[in-house]
Each structure stands twice: as structure tokens, then as C-alpha cells.
Amino acid sequence: MPEPLTPLDASFLGLETPNAHMHVAWFGLFDGGGLTPSVTRLRESIGGRLKHTPKFRRRLAFPPRGMGEPFWVDDAEFDIRAHVTTLGPKTLTRQQFEDMADGLLSKPLDRNRPLWHVYLAPRLEGGGSGVLCKMHHALVDGKSAVEVALLLFDMSADAQPEPPGDWIPEPEPGTARLALQALERDARESFRAARDLARLAGSPGRGGGRIADTLRRAALSVGDDVLRPAPSSYVNVPIGPRRTLVKHRVQIDDLLAIKKRAVVTLNDVCLAVVAGGMRELAMARGEPPIPLKVMVPVSLRTEDQRDALGNQISFAFIDLPVQESRPMARLRLVNQQTRAFKDSGRAEATGNLVRGLGILPPLVRDRAAKAAGSSRIFNLTVSNIPGPRFPLYMLGSQLVEAYPVVPIPEDHALSIGIFTNLDRLFFGIYADPQALPDAADLPGALSVSLLQLDQASRQDGSTPCTRPAGRISANGTIPAAATIPTVHV
Numbered sequence: 045m046p047e048p049l050t051p052l053d054a055s056f057l058g059l060e061t062p063n064a065h066m067h068v069a070w071f072g073l074f075d076g077g078g079l080t081p082s083v084t085r086l087r088e089s090i091g092g093r094l095k096h097t098p099k100f101r102r103r104l105a106f107p108p109r110g111m112g113e114p115f116w117v118d119d120a121e122f123d124i125r126a127h128v129t130t131l132g133p134k135t136l137t138r139q140q141f142e143d144m145a146d147g148l149l150s151k152p153l154d155r156n157r158p159l160w161h162v163y164l165a166p167r168l169e170g171g172g173s174g175v176l177c178k179m180h181h182a183l184v185d186g187k188s189a190v191e192v193a194l195l196l197f198d199m200s201a202d203a204q205p206e207p208p209g210d211w212i213p214e215p216e217p218g219t220a221r222l223a224l225q226a227l228e229r230d231a232r233e234s235f236r237a238a239r240d241l242a243r244l245a246g247s248p249g250r251g252g253g254r255i256a257d258t259l260r261r262a263a264l265s266v267g268d269d270v271l272r273p274a275p276s277s278y279v280n281v282p283i284g285p286r287r288t289l290v291k292h293r294v295q296i297d298d299l300l301a302i303k304k305r306a307v308v309t310l311n312d313v314c315l316a317v318v319a320g321g322m323r324e325l326a327m328a329r330g331e332p333p334i335p336l337k338v339m340v341p342v343s344l345r346t347e348d349q350r351d352a353l354g355n356q357i358s359f360a361f362i363d364l365p366v367q368e369s370r371p372m373a374r375l376r377l378v379n380q381q382t383r384a385f386k387d388s389g390r391a392e393a394t395g396n397l398v399r400g401l402g403i404l405p406p407l408v409r410d411r412a413a414k415a416a417g418s419s420r421i422f423n424l425t426v427s428n429i430p431g432p433r434f435p436l437y438m439l440g441s442q443l444v445e446a447y448p449v450v451p452i453p454e455d456h457a458l459s460i461g462i463f464t465n466l467d468r469l470f471f472g473i474y475a476d477p478q479a480l481p482d483a484a485d486l487p488g489a490l491s492v493s494l495l496q497l498d499q500a501s502r503q504d505g506s507t508p509c510t511r512p513a514g515r516i517s518a519n520g521t522i523p524a525a526a527t528i529p530t531v532h533v
Contacts, residue, residue, distance in 0.1 A: 046105060046115035046217050046225050049182060054113035056181035057104075059453050063285050065152040066181045067159075069449035070463075071145055071289055071472070073138075074441035076171035077201065081439040083130040083164050085205075089439060090162065090196050091124045092206035099183060100127075101211065103158050107226040108219060115222060118213035119158055128162045135167040136174075142289070145176045149287040149449060149474075159183050162196070173441060181451055198437040272361075273420050274337035278329065279458045280419035283476040290473035291447045292487035296464055298498060305501045306372070308379045311428050313497070314462050314469075315340070315382075316375040318426055319364045320493025321486055326366060328489070329482060336364040339422040360385045361422060371493070371500040419455040431465040447472035458483060 049057075060066040074081075094100050102116040131144055144165070153159045159180035166173050177196070217225070274280075299313045306313070315338075326333040340360040362385075365377040427450045436443040447470050448461030457480035461472040471490060475483035 045214065046117050046222065047099075047102070048115050048225070049113045051113065053182045056451075057114070060152065061454055062152075063283050064452060064454045064456075065150075065285070065287075066451045066453075067149075067153055067178045067449070068181055068184060068451060069149060069176060069178045069289075071142075071291070071445075071447045071449070072175045072177070072438075072443055073168070073445040074173050074175070074438050075444050076173075077441050079440060081164060081166050081173050081441065083128060083166070085439055086162070086164055087124050087128045089198075089205045090128055092208050093196060094124075095209045095211070100158055100160055101213070104155055105217060105222060107222040112226050115217075115225060117217055120213045120216055122158065122213070126157065127160060128164070131163055131165045133166070135169055136165050137169045138174075141165045141168060141174045145174075146286075146288045146477075148176060148178070149289060150285050153178060153180050172444070173438075175438065178449075197443070198439075199434070201437050201440050201442065203437065272337075274423045275334055277334070277336060277419075277423045278326075278331055279336070279424050279480060280455050281457055281479050282455060283452065283457055283479045286477055288475055288477040288483065289447060289449060290475065290483050290486060291445070292471040292473065292490055293445060294469050294471075294491075294494060296467050296469045298494060299469060302375075302497055302501045305504065306375055306379075308375060309382065311340075312375060312379045312382055314428050315362065315364065315378045315426060316371070316497060317490055317493045318460055319366050319368075319374045319378065320371060320496060321490040322364065323366045323369075324489035324492050325482055325486060328485060333366045335367050336423040337421075338362050338364050339425045341425070341427050364426075371497040372504050375497060375501075418453075424456060425450050425452070425459040426462070427460070428462040429464075431463050433464070433466060435466065446470055449474050452476070460486075 056066045099116055101119055101122045103119040104114045105117040106114045131141070136144070145163075148163060153161065159182065161178045163176040163178075164173065165175070168174055296310075299310060299317070302313050303310050318338075319336075322336060323333045338361070340362055342360050360382070362378065362381050365374045368374045368377060427448070429448055431446070436446075443465065445468075446463055446465055448463045449472055450459040450461040452459045452474060458473070458475045461474065463470045463472065471487070473483055473486045477483065
């Protein structure tokens, strides 16, 4: 039976343009511990698990124009050989693999087929192999993409492939059936909205309070998050289709030590490190280090939804304190905002607003989605995606590096994805290399920012804040005359 896309899932289709491709992706490197992987064995491994992710055999089908979002329908011509392919039998250098990956990330997924693709580089110079996995944002959010990875890859080095099982695609629905399904979907959405309002109003006492509270939180969400414009920034310029994925990794223990000393969350530390990195980048460009309004996806996924695909997310909008020279002050400012966001209940309110798009006319929905992705609303996305703290394997080889790709809409030249696995934290810096060639300098800037924050957190509470933070030289050392100050909050 055709399965409708949610308004949020469909919004990522509406945001896609020839220059802004809405796929999420993972760039992974594996050690040479197992046998050299072959594309045949990888197809067998993934094919045996597709029964756990039926949407991976489904494609988009569109109702008549003007009748709303598309549906997921079985692809009767599904062939895993079109979705799991090799980047050639010859040995590649890591640079060659990265260049190939950048080229593949610069192209949209084919909407006539299921919206995912896995590319295998079976042999890398020096040993090991590489994988690039692309999935459309209409199919997965960041957290469910991790769950998909857990289904596609192995929990142990000696895992055996599952039998594929039987799959018989449902007959492809015709235009008339899709039109009828679209009418039924719109009727259900309208009825659900009316029912929810009636339920809230059913109790004059408690219901009235719930309505008032819902409206209050929705007003906070719109007023603080949407209507407050983002500042003009060098990261918000027209973009083309080319992409590059710049990679940076750190030991997670360094960030966890800061987290413990400062009594904040790991996400707060990550955002503060990004703030310092963007400050370094701005000053290197000769730009004023102004605050940046960042969109931070917030998972609304419950435990019983952990294996479900689609998007179960809301959005937090945080003012990244790029203007603040003191590392601990940056961290405190980030922490104050994230705590206020959690305490306000705005995540749920924003989620309700997004779900409410379903009762709007299709043209209004499309315009709302494009407005929400504009540079007027936010400067860049920073997405922290918690990964498993245990090893992952592919055909006996262990995953050693994994960099996430967070898509960028029009007029956004940069996004930053963060992924954790075992004792490592990986920054995927995704950019248009022509619109923002400086993205290549962000790994060094992030290293400087982390070093500053680490030293400041060690001194916090013992060294008074008396002068601006010292600059760190290109080799990562701190000039003798400089001190890293702290701030007392």
C-alpha cells in the first residue's frame, strides 16, 4: 500500500535544487583486518538485511500536480546492483578516494529509484578499504541514519550474512489510485488536527491550560527562533553544485574532560569548540567575529521509534558566541542557551509546528519549507549525531574513521556534522569549495579552539580573567607572553 511522506520528510524534497542536494551521507574508512571486501560480498551482506528496512526497496510516486506530497511505493525493478557499486578494482590512494567521494557528493540522488547508494573502494593504498553511503534526507534523519548503518554493517568481525528472505513487490499504483490516496490523506490530516484541538478544549480547566501552554511555547518558538533574523555572514552566499568534505577527528576524552570540569553537556562542548573555530576562521579572513545563528537538529525519536526511518526531529536555534574571545565564556553562553531551550519546551512546540504543516495547502507548505531553509533564518547547521561506543565492522574489517555529511540548502556554504564512535569524535565539514575555500582551514581552527578551551577549563576558578585570550601559533604552541584567561560565572 502506498505510504505517504510526512510533511517534514517531504520538505527536504522541496528544499532540493540543482545546487542544493538534500542527501545525508557517511564517509567511512575500514582497517585491513578482514579479507579484502568485494562488491559481491557487500551486496550479499546488505541484501540480507533489507527486510529490516523496507523503505530501501521503495521509491517516490507522485499524485497529480497540486494534490500534495508523494508516496513511498515498492520499486518493482529494484536491483541491489544499482545501489551497491564499486569505485573500481584498482588500488586507490586515500586522496583519490576522497576526490571521488567529493565528486559523488556533488550529484543528487536519482528520484526514479530508491533514494540511497553505497559506494565501495575495496582497496586503499597502505591497506584497508573505504565506503561512501548516501541517503536522501526525506528517507532518514541523522539519528535514523545511524540506525541504518547498524543494520547495514556488523557488530562483530565474524558476523555471517543473513538470508535475503522473500520479497514480492506490491503492484505499482496508478495515477487515479494515488489521487484517491492523496484525498484520503488530506482528510485524515484535517480530522486529526480538529480532533487534537477538540481534545485540548474538552476540559475547560486542564484543557484550557494545555492550550495556553501550547500556544505559549509555540509563540516562543516562532518569536525566538524563526522571526529573529540571522546576521549577514560570509558563510551565506550563493552556492553551486560542487561539494567537498573536509575531515577532522579528535579524541573524545579531551572533550569529556572539559565537560566534567565545566559541568556541561558534551554537545555544549562541541558547540563551544565550533564557536572558537569559526572565530579563528573569521579573524584569519579579516572578518569581524560576529555571532552566528546555528540550527541544531534535536531528535524527538522515542525508544520504540529507534529503528523507524523518516525524520523525527525538531530544531534548536543557538547564537554561537563567535564574538567572545574567552573560551570559557563561550562555553557558558552556549550552555545557558541550551539549558533555556530544554527548559522552555520549545523542541516539542517546534515539532508541533512542523507537524502542523500537514494541514496547509501544498503551495503554502512548499513556500514555508523554503522560507525555513533560508539564510535569513539561520547561518549554518551544526548537527551532533551520537554513535555507538562499540566497534563496527564491514565484512570483518573494523571501522576506524566515519565522517557525517549534513546537507546545505541554498545560500549556505557550510555545515558541520559531528559523529562519535568508540573513543573518537569526527567532524564532517561539508562545504561548497568555490563559495567557501576557507573550509579547508577549519580543522586547524578547531584544533586551536579545543586547545584554548581545554587550557581555560583547567584554569577556571583559579586564574582571574584579566586580559584577552592569547592567539595560538600555526604549530599549535602558545606564545610565552600570552595566557588563556578564564571567566567566573
